[in-house]
Amino acid sequence: MASRAGDSRVGARRRRRDFPATKRMTAWILLAGLWLVAAGLGAAPQAADYQRSLGLRERWMMLTRDVAFPVQWRGDGRFYYRKTVEGGFAFVLGEPGADAMRPAFDAARLAQALGKADGRTYAPLRLPFERFAYDAEGGDPYGAIRFDVDYVSWRCTLGEYACAMVVEKGRPRGFGVVRDLRVAADNTPRRSPDGQWEAFVEGYDVMLRRRTDGKLVRLSRDGRADAFYDPETIAWSPDSRRLALYRVQPGFARIVTRVESSPVGQLQPLVRTQLYPKPGDAVDVERPVLFGVDGTRTDIDDALFANPYSLSPIRWRRDGGSLAFDFVQRGFQRMRVVAVDAANGRAHAAVEETAKTFVYADRSFAHEVDGLGKELLWISERDGWRHLYLIDGANGRVKRQITRGDWVVRDVLRVDDEKRRIWFSASGMDRGKDPYYRHVFAVGFDGTGLTRLTEADADHDVAISGDGQWYVDVYSRPDRAPVAELRRIGGSLVRTLERGDISRLLAAGWKAPQSFVAKGRDGRTDIWGMLVRPRDYDPSKKYPVVENIYAGPHDSFVPKTFWPFGYHAGGDKQIGMQALADLGFMVVMIDGMGTANRSKAFHDVAWKNLGDSGFPDRIAWHRALAARDPSYDISRVGIYGASAGGQSALGALERHPDFYRVAVAYAGCYDNRMDKISWNEQWMGWPVDESYVRASGAANVAAVRGDLLLIVGEQDSNVDPASTAQVVNALIAAGKDFDLLNVPGGEHSVGRSTGPIDYVQRRQFDFFVRHLQEAATPRWNADAPVSQQAVR
Template sequence: MRRALLTLALLATPALAQTDPRVARSIALRDQWQWLTRDIAFPAEWDADGRHFHYRKTVAGGFAFVDVDAATRAKTVAFDAAAVAKGLGKALRKTVDPRRLPFEHFAFAGERRAIDFAIDYAPWRCTLTDYVCAPASGEGPRPRGFGVVRDLKVPARNVPHRSPDGAREALVIDDNLVLRAAGGGAEAWRSQDGSPGDFYDPETISWSPDGKWVALYRVRPGYRRIVTRVVSSPKGEVQPVLAEQLYPKPGDAIDQERPVLFEAETGRRVDVSNALFPNPWQLGAISWRKDGRSFAFDYMQRGFQHAGVIAVDAETGAAHEAVREDAKTFIFNERRYAHDVGDQGRELIWASERDGWRHLYLIDAATGRVKRQITRGKWVVRDIAHVDDEQRRIWFSASGVTPGEDPYHKHWFRVDFDGRNLTRLTDGNETHEASFAPDGRTFVDVHSRTDVPEVADVRDAVTGTVLATLERGDVRALAAAGYRPPEPFVAKGRDGATDIYGLVVRPRDYDPAKHYAVIENIYAGPHDSFVPKGYWPFGAFSGGDKAMGMQQIADLGFIVVMIDGMGTANRSKAFHDVAWKNLADSGFPDRIAWMKALAAKDASVDLSRVGIYGGSAGGQSTLNALLFHPEFYKAGVAFAGCFDNRMDKIDWNEQWLGWPVDASYLAASGVVHADKLQGKLLLVVGEQDSNVDPASTMQVVDALVRADKDFELLVVPNGEHTVGRSTGPVAYGQRREYDFFLRALGGAR
């Protein structure tokens, strides 16, 4: 009887948690704090002509958009937000608050008589004359599954491409390139060898500046893998329906692109050998040099270990490597950068990690040899914002330059092509986001720190002098409501030498005499670093939901931490390379060492009760913490995890685990290692996750059941990738997560 009563009590605990005052208080915190800051500016966006820029900032109850005259610095309202909200509300059939418009960015269009923006990634336009809002019309490019497999069920955008003199046009008909007189006139010639299995892509057509040549890509299509999901509870319907998505996965055949060149006058085809770029992951856009005698494109070889820029002679089709990059581990595809100096094909500015740190190089594009290393040192070039070919000068951001400062803080610099006159343009122990004017003469600098709210300045791009201050963030109301910034903490990593950086968030009623379980908020994806460096909780680059969620969990009676371990980006190449074919690592040896160092300094930290939570790649890391480090981590909540990298999207996984698929994919798999589970686990998945195949979660469930492991599962019908982590009027996922941690770890003792 005693055992039966205990079981009933445990089963009743989740229901009791609905009325737990700690849970209710934490969930309510967002509404209490969310709109308390004032004049927190977000990064600026410039008009193409450079005459104006605009930005978003916090105001009472929400946000406002501000437009600035670049010459006078005069500020005005960017548009009538109330009228836009009314127009959007009519189109969306719901009430829209003008202080909380459903977009963060916009661009002026039609001579500033309309604005373009996106709602849930779909393009929209609102006119600023009669305030009519509607989804944007117009044919877009053919979708590509994660960039590497064209969706051939969607017609390509096949608009005629006019020659530079306007007399002729090129397009594709029946998979073949056709050249004819402009306006649908007489056909001059067409290729004859195109077919659905080896077609000419109309979206890649590029004329030479002199109109003598037409270049484009020919494509052998890859495997059209379709993920099918059951929509169990379609809104307004009774019966389930199916949803399909083009979703290439690791190892799948991808589109094979090859450049082909035609002489416009005769139709003579010039083939380009692919010997220098075999098995490409993807080829960049065809870019002609000014003289029309050659064109270039960048490439990445599948496997992410060889990349470069290929230059092609138009007369002969002969190709050479303008620059080549090789790596024993991986080349970070998203951080590749190449700039053709003067569009002449003689010199390139190239970003490389070949000396162990990301730096800029001046390349002789005729030979591919390095003429000069422009930047050097044990620091990292982050963003390249502007290159002035005439002045031979570059503007860029970097982190780790200043000894003693957080190495993730970004500062802005200029440097000459010869490496001289390296000038720091931003100051202070803060992180900076810059938006440069199209002419590169000025930039808007939004800077802050986790304990210093945003300030937005206009600076001179040559000297860094502040020309005007646009906004100063006001957080007095937030502080009065009880908000306190997180605590930075630095400790040595697994090697006993490398500094590992993180943040600590404590409950507002923290008592140093008590003992607190620790919960780690983890995201260890190798594509970036993730511990916020800007002001919390609603600053320009803070990750507001991330910060707020940590405080909400802390207020339950926990100490919450976030850490950037080895394997994440924005440090040295060696620091990053820890992730190569090693996603199971997730920086755990560094994270555990960091938390042990924190406990050594703070007796209130109870490492006998450590929990962890994360979504997507963070969900995978959460499960792996319980599989591979159960001696340390005792409970975890994994949202929308990519638990087996063979099941996830092709681009992210092949970038870090390589190609072809090998044993490294199995080493990180929560399915393969499910039998190792110890501790308490809650899995949360959205039925309609379009980012990570939800079958990845269900395969873990299957493996755990077969291994006879206990766990909890929450499947949300119609839920997308952010299910359980997004906020709503019910905050159901939050409540379940908070209840789980209270049951699994307890609070303060």
């Protein structure tokens, strides 16, 4: 045996000598290149690797204990929240004066009742909701609860434990601006505060009935089908002398039709329809009309609320001398609080906000001090940052800017009119620290006495009790487990309610994501993001990069709290990023310009420019990280996102194909003219103009380079699935190759929090492995497939 081995080695040496030197060199170069590629890429992921990644969320989520979710308060001074326990989650109820917590309800009975109602099976510690609200039942204000599951609202009683789907009374409105006239309005008579009168609509007109003798009084005679009085908007004055309501000119009732190809329980398809107004459609035009119980009528001049996108419900001031409503002008460049004198019907602007770009209407705040409207607290970005102002309600002028500085007020948590004090959350106040972490402060109406109530370098989610005596602070970071503390309103600690235990999670190999900050497109502005590395990360290797994108202007999206296991509109949070990273990628998420919670200028980049998606900032961030980390390979960059993130993912291949090579786009609103009116007109403006075309993914597919996978749920009720089909049509016309996964029955969140999650995620993972790692994926049809309940 030894002799034969020696002979073999001699023969090999002779063959090498006979091999020309130039060819030997070429062979060595090829071998060295292959070795370097293998060293850089690592072995292709196998089926078992996918199983581990797809089961990661379920497996790791069960390893935490006492991780508290944000707190809610009841009207009786008790608080409740969800927390992690052995085997899942529990909802607990507590009160400031007692140390012990108790179950908020009987979880076993609720699981059984809900399963009986919807035909599914639920474990008591795995109820399918994170939050709920109490609802009255039989005189008990806390005798029932309401919650949402997969786009359906449920109500369960806590006595008999019976559950039923919630069917809201009244006439639905498409995205709040067009009434569904196929459904009858809720015409339940609205009783006056003194109990003497009932107001309702008969035909199209307003009627009044005296309850003592049933006498009817017709208040209007001009109602008709195209200008009717809406009984659901009736608002009585506190003194019962007057009522106001809206006369409505109906908008355009656009109906989106979807075919459900594979309905549960039957073979033949079903047709689904939805009222779905889109940008540019005519909206309902509302005009307030004031009536007296004596039969008088006052029409209010609409000069201050002409060309409305929306008017808020009418609200009466506490003394009954005036009423008010909020007005958003079509195009979102003007908002007003319009006040109306009840005696004469004269209207004036109690406060006004204008912008050359957009007013951030979704996050507006107005508080009428003492309920009288003589003073208003208002949030404005007029100085370039989001701050609190005290407004003179008589003329709309600023009496005082309450807060100021290069930071933003996030939310007003409580206002005490008697003490003239405000509690609010803010971010960006601490130089050199993450500008997105929320902290809580209190300040006087005059801007004095600014007091900080939170100190830990973390994001603070604070809920204040209804009586203003207590608050619960749940604070955490992506790398720091939550702590829940009960405190007195002045800030002193009463007790620690929960301290999250993640020791078993750490032992299982969980690693916190890395925060990274780099300068954006202007070379000055800090851009913040997070990086998730493979758990077997080897700094000597080079890893392709995948970006999880969501660039919607309505918020910021890089996670700032601990809980890494959930989902959100932009796609997976940290655990989905880790699952992908473990297959051999660097996975990142970035908040570029155009997203919210920074300066007005930072936010304004999105105006009529959703196609931008902050890409110049994102690419600068990627390059800065690559300059510091040689393993971060920006010659191989992919991207994925959902909804607006899907639009951005497609846009990456259209607008920056030299940087982004591969994209997976879920449920994208690829053309903003095809998507819902509310979100798109807020950022793209009105009327619909050429900027919509410039931002359209469907209109620009000729520029696509790289590899594209489109994923859509057939029954998407959030983004018209025809938007994806139109991209497909345009890609075919342009001769572009692409992949498409259309999930029968799938909703907007298909593959992320609903539908065949494991399957859709596996298809995404496959796509990046094949096109970024250039590696073979498992032969799923020949081998055992990944099940819907991946190995845990």
